[in-house]
Amino acid sequence: TRNFNNANFLGNGSFGSTYKGNLVDGTIVAVKVLNLLFEGASKSFDIECTVMRQIRNRNLVKVITSCASRDFNALVLQYMPLGSLEVCLHSGGHHLNLFERLDIMIDVACALEYLHH
Numbered sequence: 001t002r003n004f005n006n007a008n009f010l011g012n013g014s015f016g017s018t019y020k021g022n023l024v025d026g027t028i029v030a031v032k033v034l035n036l037l038f039e040g041a042s043k044s045f046d047i048e049c050t051v052m053r054q055i056r057n058r059n060l061v062k063v064i065t066s067c068a069s070r071d072f073n074a075l076v077l078q079y080m081p082l083g084s085l086e087v088c089l090h091s092g093g094h095h096l097n098l099f100e101r102l103d104i105m106i107d108v109a110c111a112l113e114y115l116h117h
Helices: 042-054 084-090 100-117
Strands: 009-012 016-022 028-034 063-068 072-078
Touching: 028 042, 042 063, 042 072, 084 100
Parallel strands: none
Antiparallel strands: 009 016, 016 028, 028 072, 063 072
């Protein structure tokens, strides 16, 4: 992340920011840093870590590891080179045809089914 440099900033979520980073072995990752000032952020982080570490599904991002201390919490996630699904659908930079959108809907439905069963 080069000390969470703005050049590596990928986006904001409801509880923090995500940055692009490189592991020692050269693997590109996304590092989701929690903003601990948000009420419920720490609890959200604990739940996300517990749930995400157990997930093994091709339609969901993999958690590589996590880092938690009193004043810093982060998830190290598989990097998605095309960005988030929201960006793909709503940024205007990706033009998806009907069949691509149907494939996405099916994949999302499969991921939701996996998470709920």
